[in-house]
Amino acid sequence: MKFAVVVFPGSNCDHDAHYAATHVLGQQAEYVWHKDTSLGNADVVILPGGFAHGDYLRTGAIARFSPVMAEVRRFADAGGPVLGICNGFQVLLEAGLLPGAMLRNRSVRFQCEHVLIKTEQTDTPFTLACRPGQVLRIPIAHGEGNYYAEPDVVARLEKNRQVVFRYTNAEGVQTEGANPNGSVGNIAGLCNERRNVVGLMPHPERACELALGSSDGLVLFDSVVRAVTQGAFAAAR
Amino acid sequence: MRARVFVTLKPSVFDPQGKTVTDALHTLGFAAVRDVRQGKYFELDLDTRSVDDARRLAAEAADKLLSNPVIESYRIEIVDEVIA
Numbered sequence: 001m002k003f004a005v006v007v008f009p010g011s012n013c014d015h016d017a018h019y020a021a022t023h024v025l026g027q028q029a030e031y032v033w034h035k036d037t038s039l040g041n042a043d044v045v046i047l048p049g050g051f052a053h054g055d056y057l058r059t060g061a062i063a064r065f066s067p068v069m070a071e072v073r074r075f076a077d078a079g080g081p082v083l084g085i086c087n088g089f090q091v092l093l094e095a096g097l098l099p100g101a102m103l104r105n106r107s108v109r110f111q112c113e114h115v116l117i118k119t120e121q122t123d124t125p126f127t128l129a130c131r132p133g134q135v136l137r138i139p140i141a142h143g144e145g146n147y148y149a150e151p152d153v154v155a156r157l158e159k160n161r162q163v164v165f166r167y168t169n170a171e172g173v174q175t176e177g178a179n180p181n182g183s184v185g186n187i188a189g190l191c192n193e194r195r196n197v198v199g200l201m202p203h204p205e206r207a208c209e210l211a212l213g214s215s216d217g218l219v220l221f222d223s224v225v226r227a228v229t230q231g232a233f234a235a236a237r
Numbered sequence: 238m239r240a241r242v243f244v245t246l247k248p249s250v251f252d253p254q255g256k257t258v259t260d261a262l263h264t265l266g267f268a269a270v271r272d273v274r275q276g277k278y279f280e281l282d283l284d285t286r287s288v289d290d291a292r293r294l295a296a297e298a299a300d301k302l303l304s305n306p307v308i309e310s311y312r313i314e315i316v317d318e319v320i321a
Contacts, residue, residue: 058305065302094305101307103246104253148250148308182253 047088
């Protein structure tokens, strides 16, 4: 199966995502430049971390208008699995493929550290190999990861079980201290109503080998390989 | 025609930068400062002589790109002057 890793000017985790897909998982992966208008028959699309278009104006605000985003939207609308990591998550929010927005971290600092996140939902293509409630140790690296949505939107996310990852302690308990950035409801990641588009602030691709300090992130990539090869989420070619 | 677009976080949205600036001003002795909300200011130089067109263009730009309606609102001022 084939991953497409979208590259915006300013993406800097594209190689990490490509490495996780190819070297760690042994799958195919191709970079797709943001001006391309084809995803090249990919089975999965990853919007990687970084600083697309320098994060000017707002994170993801300009990237959402890149030509490739029309294809990403079409792919998502057809049910194809899409993962937005960090800046990729911010792009998905700006594009309206996921609800809500990001504010500056509560600390007003760029935060670069390992955090613990609890897997709240396992019926998405990127979490189906997780144990329910599995706590993952994965790094964050962001200045604007303070997730915000209006209370009624948050209520709808909770009702529809769209909160996929939450910042918790090691026991999987949602605490104020476990929340690194002030996100409402300790939300670290979420999915769309159809559950095929997932975004999260932590970087699973930076936690795919023990040599990197943690291999907990690998389960997201394992999940999507299983999802695609078992046809749980059909490729949207 | 020139349009001034002021983009600010909605009142219901916490502004971490504004809070930091408020704290800094208090540290500097500006005790009368109750609160600071930080925003963005854009000046659009528009190729039109119509105030209505200028307002419509600026609003379109603000809706589509300059602001994110999830967290921000905006205000537009039109300055009736020809840019040399």
